[in-house]
Every structure is written in structure tokens, then in C-alpha cells.
Amino acid sequence: MTAILRTEKLRVEYRSREMRQQTKVALAGLDLEVGAGEVFGFLGPNGAGKTTTMNILLGFVPLTSGSASLFGIDVRQPIARQRIGYLPELTYYYKFLTAEELLRFYAKIFGLARHEADQRIAELLKLVELEHAAKRPIKSYSKGMQQRVGLAQSLINNPDLLILDEPTSGLDPLGRMKVREIIQRLKEQGKTVFFSSHELGEVETVCDRVAIVHQGELKAVGTVAEITAGHENLEKAFLKIVGVQNSPLP
Amino acid sequence: MNKIFALAGVVIKELYRRKDFYVLFVLTALLTLAAGAVNFFHDDKIVRYVKDICLLLIWVSALVISVVTTARQIPAEREARTIFPLLAKPVSRWHVIVGKFLGCWLATGVALVVFYFFFAAITGSKEQIWPWGAYLEAVWMHWVMLAIVIAMVLLGSIYFAAPSSTSTITIIVVGGVLLLGTHLNTIALQQPQPMQSILATVYFLMPHLEWYDLRDFVVYDMGLVPVRAVALATLYGAVWTAIFLLLAWFGFRRKSLNT
Numbered sequence: 470m471t472a473i474l475r476t477e478k479l480r481v482e483y484r485s486r487e488m489r490q491q492t493k494v495a496l497a498g499l500d501l502e503v504g505a506g507e508v509f510g511f512l513g514p515n516g517a518g519k520t521t522t523m524n525i526l527l528g529f530v531p532l533t534s535g536s537a538s539l540f541g542i543d544v545r546q547p548i549a550r551q552r553i554g555y556l557p558e559l560t561y562y563y564k565f566l567t568a569e570e571l572l573r574f575y576a577k578i579f580g581l582a583r584h585e586a587d588q589r590i591a592e593l594l595k596l597v598e599l600e601h602a603a604k605r606p607i608k609s610y611s612k613g614m615q616q617r618v619g620l621a622q623s624l625i626n627n628p629d630l631l632i633l634d635e636p637t638s639g640l641d642p643l644g645r646m647k648v649r650e651i652i653q654r655l656k657e658q659g660k661t662v663f664f665s666s667h668e669l670g671e672v673e674t675v676c677d678r679v680a681i682v683h684q685g686e687l688k689a690v691g692t693v694a695e696i697t698a699g700h701e702n703l704e705k706a707f708l709k710i711v712g713v714q715n716s717p718l719p
Numbered sequence: 720m721n722k723i724f725a726l727a728g729v730v731i732k733e734l735y736r737r738k739d740f741y742v743l744f745v746l747t748a749l750l751t752l753a754a755g756a757v758n759f760f761h762d763d764k765i766v767r768y769v770k771d772i773c774l775l776l777i778w779v780s781a782l783v784i785s786v787v788t789t790a791r792q793i794p795a796e797r798e799a800r801t802i803f804p805l806l807a808k809p810v811s812r813w814h815v816i817v818g819k820f821l822g823c824w825l826a827t828g829v830a831l832v833v834f835y836f837f838f839a840a841i842t843g844s845k846e847q848i849w850p851w852g853a854y855l856e857a858v859w860m861h862w863v864m865l866a867i868v869i870a871m872v873l874l875g876s877i878y879f880a881a882p883s884s885t886s887t888i889t890i891i892v893v894g895g896v897l898l899l900g901t902h903l904n905t906i907a908l909q910q911p912q913p914m915q916s917i918l919a920t921v922y923f924l925m926p927h928l929e930w931y932d933l934r935d936f937v938v939y940d941m942g943l944v945p946v947r948a949v950a951l952a953t954l955y956g957a958v959w960t961a962i963f964l965l966l967a968w969f970g971f972r973r974k975s976l977n978t
């Protein structure tokens with residue numbers, strides 16, 4: 470198995486003026502390896518370091534020590550991002566553009582030829598079921614619709630690796646099912662999908678492997694079956710691994 | 720290059736879809752029109768005075784439009800988090816800086832052409848004079864000056880999180896340079912040391928935005944500025960613009976975007 474995404478002893482400290490230069494360790498030596506064609510679920514409680522890991526992979530935040538690479542290229546080189554698609558968490562796309570204009574803008578960034586872009590945009594709008602709203606400004610979209618625009622833009626360049634930060638957040642059950650189907654379809658096309666999620670049920674159904682991080686450290690990694698072994702389901706295993714006892718509320 | 724144009728295109732689209740931009744625009748156009756109506760006195764002094772006021776209005780308005788628009792660009796990308804999907808694509812931070820610059824500069828160019836066109840149409844219809852050459856030079860020099868200002872604002876917007884701080888500071892700096900620029904040298908000579916050297920150094924090192932102010936040429940029919948001088952001023956403006964853009968990139972390049 471060739472690793473498409475790899476981090477080694479990845480350490481990230483945030484230092485900010487608001488915190489009077491105190492350092493906050495977001496990742497404490499994370500080792501991760503995702504192989505070609507895998508659907509990889511990245512789990513962990515709030516603040517575990519999932520978004521931070523993705524921020525490193527995309528070059529938004531400098532790493533403190535260790536290394537991270539995509540397709541074997543150090544993430545500090547922009548070329549490492551040529552063949553990836555990324556869905557950020559909580560993004561409010563340019564409100565004054567329509568979905569179609571937004572996708573056209575991103576297509577231009579990738580240098581897609583006009584007819585190629587037209588075709589791709591039509592396909593994607595259909596895929597995320599936004600054809601009816603394609604000519605409306607994004608500011609008139611509901612949260613779930615914005616999330617679907619985000620998913621569409623992440624696929625504009627037909628990427629080989631998708632990095633999705635909570636792709637199903639804000640979606641209704643039908644929308645979630647659609648996303649699961651899209652991920653499944655991408656897998657069938659041989660793409661690699663690396664995504665974070667709090668929806669353990671859906672992770673169980675689509676992932677080949679999962680990793681659980683907690684407080685910036687890797688707590689478990691393996692197939693869903695391996696991690697669930699000895700537990701009722703993934704949720705129970707997750708709670709055990711992150712150290713929460715299932716005590717009744719007071 | 721396509722990436723830069725795509726980025727600039729978004730800036731321009733935003734500008735004409737946002738309503739707040741029109742307010743200043745329409746106001747300036749209306750005031751210029753109103754000033755034109757005053758002009759029936761046929762007194763040369765009053766005509767010049769009115770022309771002066773109109774041009775001042777155009778200068779203030781163009782400055783405010785360009786500064787306020789530019790100051791918002793990068794902070795808005797960070798606030799709405801659109802910078803993330805953008806930089807996750809094969810776009811470098813340099814592309815973002817240059818694309819934003821180009822978008823803001825082109826948009827201001829359009830506003831300038833419309834403003835001066837109004838001015839020319841009104842004074843022309845009253846006085847039957849059409850000094851197109853002088854107008855063209857005035858618009859061009861004004862536009863080059865705004866390039867320096869826009870680059871300066873982009874640099875400021877990297878360091879100040881609030882667009883309002885960036886706007887206020889640059890408007891004060893630009894206003895200061897425009898008002899004091901020519902006199903600073905003379906003022907310096909009247910000062911005791913070390914103030915004299917300090918002021919002389921400031922005079923030497925600052926971008927001389929006041930050189931681009933050709934309002935008097937338009938108002939007093941002083942003819943044309945030599946093309947050579949315009950070309951030199953353009954070159955000088957390009958150098959300052961490049962310096963500010965590079966500094967902005969330098970600050971932006973190392974910025975952690977997560978804070």
C-alpha cells in the first residue's frame with residue numbers, strides 16, 4: 470500500500486497574542502498514514518486536533534516539528550495540493566455569487582477550459598442537487614445548501630485525494646445519505662477520502678479504516694472491525710478509547 | 720495569470736453587487752451635476768472655484784472608495800473563511816495579494832473614468848472647452864496614485880485585523896502626504912537639527928502622492944504635463960506599488976491563518 474497522506478511525529482503548537490504568547494499544544498506527535506484508495510475516518514472529540522491536522526496538510530498553519538506530506542511531497546510546497554479537493558468546516562462562500570459563478574471561479578483557478586468547466590459544473594450541481602438554486606446568490610441558501618456547495622467545490626478538479634472536514638455537518642438525514650453515497654462512489658472510482666466526523670454510525674458504514682485522536686494524540690487506528698472488537702458498536706468503543714465512562718447524568 | 724484575473728473578477732463582481740458602493744458614487748455624481756448648475760454666473764473666479772470643489776470631491780470620493788473596498792478584502796476572506804478553500808487550490812498567497820490588488824485597482828479605474836467623464840461633460844457643456852489631453856493625463860495620474868494607495872492598504876490589511884483601522888490609518892497617511900508632501904522639504908529647512916535631518920529623510924523616503932495631483936492643470940488650463948514626466952511618475956508609482964505588494968506578501972506568507 471502506498472501512502473498518499475502521511476504525518477510523522479507531527480507536533481503543532483499555537484501561540485497567539487490573545488493568549489499572551491502561551492503555547493497551546495494542538496497536536497503532540499501524530500503519526501498517520503492513509504493509503505491510496507482508502508476511505509479513512511478521522512475521529513475524536515471536540516478540540517482533539519482534527520481540523521488542525523487538516524490545516525497542516527493544506528499549509529494554512531505552520532507545523533512546529535515533525536513532518537507531513539501528500540503524495541510524498543512535503544505539504545509546505547504548494548504543488549502538493551494540485552490533486553486534492555478540500556471541504557473546510559464552517560465556510561460561508563462568497564455570498565454575492567451564485568453557486569454556478571462560484572464553481573466557475575474555482576474552475577478558472579484550476580485552469581479548466583471553458584467547455585470542460587461547463588460540463589463539470591453541470592455534473593456537480595446535479596450531484597449535490599442544487600440545479601434549481603444554481604442561479605441564486607449563495608446568501609439565500611440554507612445551511613445545508615451551503616454545505617453542499619462546499620462539497621461541489623471540493624470536487625471541481627476531479628481530485629485524487631479528498632480532505633473533508635465534517636462533510637455531513639448541518640445536513641438532514643437525506644443529505645447525509647447522499648454524502649455517504651458520494652463518498653462510496655468516489656471510492657469506486659479509486660479516489661482516496663480522508664474525512665473527519667462526529668457521526669459514528671455513518672463512519673461505520675463507509676470507512677475502510679478509522680483513527681481516533683484525543684488531546685492531540687493518536688489513540689487508536691485500524692479497521693472498523695478491529696476497533697469495535699470487544700465492544701457493542703463503534704460509539705461504545707470510541708467512548709472507551711477517549712476515556713469517558715458511561716456514567717448516568719446526575 | 721488566469722488565477723489573478725479570476726480573483727480580480729470576484730472583487731469586481733462583489734463591488735457592483737454591493738449597494739454601499741453606489742451611495743458614494745451617486746452622491747459624487749449628483750454633487751458634480753449640482754455644481755455644474757451653479758456655473759451660470761459667468762464669472763471666471765466662481766467657475767474655477769466650482770471646478771476646484773468638484774475635483775476635490777472626486778479626489779476624496781475616489782480615495783474613500785478605493786481604501787474602504789481594499790481594506791475589507793483580505794479580512795473578509797478570513798472572516799468568511801473563504802481563504803481556506805481558496806488556498807487549498809493551486810493558488811499561492813502571492814496570487815491572492817496580486818488578484819485582490821488588480822480587482823480593486825480596476826474597479827477604482829472604472830469609477831474614476833465615470834467621475835471625470837461627468838466633470839468633463841458638465842464643464843464642457845457650460846464653457847465649450849474640451850481639453851481632453853489634460854483630462855486624460857489627470858485621470859491616468861490619479862489612477863496611478865490610487866495604485867500606490869491600494870497596495871498600501873493591502874499591506875495594512877495584513878497587519879490590522881479590523882478594516883476600519885486600516886482605512887482610517889491610510890486615509891490619514893494619504894491625506895497627510897497630499898497636504899504636506901510638497902511643503903515638507905521647505906519645512907525641514909526651517910527646523911533645527913536633528914529635526915531637519917529627520918524631516919528631510921522622511922521627505923526623501925516617502926511615496927510622493929502629491930506629484931500625481933494634476934487638479935490645477937485642469938482648473939487653470941495650464942496645458943499638458945510633458946509625457947516624459949508622466950512616464951517617469953508612472954514608473955515611480957509602479958515601483959512603490961511593487962514595494963507595498965511585496966511587503967504585504969511577505970507578511971501574509973508567514974501568517975498562520977487559523978487565528
Ligand SMILES: Nc1ncnc2c1ncn2[C@@H]1O[C@H](COP(=O)(O)OP(=O)(O)OP(=O)(O)O)[C@@H](O)[C@H]1O
Pocket residue numbers: 483484485493494495513514515516517518519520521522977978
Ligand atoms: N488559533 C488557535 N489558537 C489557539 N489554540 C487553537 C487555535 N486553533 C485551535 N486551537 C486549539 O487546538 C486544539 C485542536 O483544535 P481543532 O480545531 O483541531 O479541534 P477539532 O478536533 O477539529 O475539534 P472539533 O470537533 O470541535 O472541530 C483545541 O484545543 C483548540 O482549542
Ligand SMILES: [Mg+2]
Pocket residue numbers: 519520521558634
Ligand atoms: Mg474541527
